[in-house]
Amino acid sequence: MEKWKQFLPYKCVLEGGTGEIVEKRSRFLAEVRRVETEGEAVAFVEEMKKRYWDASHNCSAFVIGRRGELTRCSDDGEPSGTAGRPMLEVLLGEGICNAAVVVTRYFGGTLLGTGGLVRAYGAAVKAGLENSRVAVMRYGTRLRIGTDYSDIGRIQYILGKRGLSQENAEYTDRVSLETVVAAEEEERLKKELTEATGGRAVLEAVDRYYFIDKG
Structure with missing residues (x-):
């Protein structure tokens, strides 16, 4: 399990x-x-x-x-x-x-x-x-994604297609941003991002917690 x-x-x-x-x-x-x-x-x-x-x-x-x-x-x-x-x-x-x-x-x-x-x-x-305001809380991972400028468009497309957030973007010599993904979707997302960028994307789990499921 x-x-x-x-x-x-x-x-x-x-x-x-x-x-x-x-x-x-x-x-x-x-x-x-x-x-x-x-x-x-x-x-x-x-x-x-x-x-x-x-x-x-x-x-x-x-x-x-x-x-x-x-x-x-x-x-x-x-x-x-x-x-x-x-x-x-x-x-x-x-x-x-x-x-x-x-x-x-x-x-x-x-x-x-x-x-x-x-x-x-x-x-x-x-x-x-x-x-009342009632919400579904789902356990997930805050994922930091670092990549070259040439790959950011692919990454943003994948996140958008999945309805995932794009937060805390930083543009220096490289690009980084964060997203929150449900735990059960984490490995599939990592695999898709890795394949889409030819392994150039650096993926780091920075936190794990319950978040509001807006879906």
């Missing part, structure tokens, strides 16, 4: 958002936030409870870790399994990690029943996610 296979892609919240639904006059206000630790998630839940102190319920769910190693949810007084668990299931179903959501309910005077609550809390989370 190649080394990169241990670094699987994952989805995370880059920027939280809010959403609202109304069901039989009950208002469900969802707020999504990016969190990195359980402590951050707990603090966020407490913040929302203080902000909406007059609400009927402030139900919550969060997922921590790239593989969803830690999950928690709370019904906050709603019937067991009708709020926190459906909220958590939406996050897990979307494959989103390092995110917390609080759904605040203002009771509208009409009971929704178990099924109605499950649907309402799940729908509120989806509304919040729709207004």
Whole structure:
């Protein structure tokens, strides 16, 4: 197994958002936030409870870790399994990690029943996610490419064809630039660049990290 296979892609919240639904006059206000630790998630839940102190319920769910190693949810007084668990299931179903959501309910005077609550809390989370910035994070390599002026056109064509970035260009006696490539594509890119330049291109991996997949 190649080394990169241990670094699987994952989805995370880059920027939280809010959403609202109304069901039989009950208002469900969802707020999504990016969190990195359980402590951050707990603090966020407490913040929302203080902000909406007059609400009927402030139900919550969060997922921590790239593989969803830690999950928690709370019904906050709603019937067991009708709020926190459906909220958590939406996050897990979307494959989103390092995110917390609080759904605040203002009771509208009409009971929704178990099924109605499950649907309402799940729908509120989806509304919040729709207004959040969610991205796929992919593990990759920042590759520095050095070459002669005669080869730069070929290199830029290959990078452009693959939809790869062209960054930090320097023009001295030689040309160098950097690109970020997904780990599983690294060796194929190196081979293509080497063949296109007759081995004249100098390729150096300067860093490896998770980056936002814009594809």
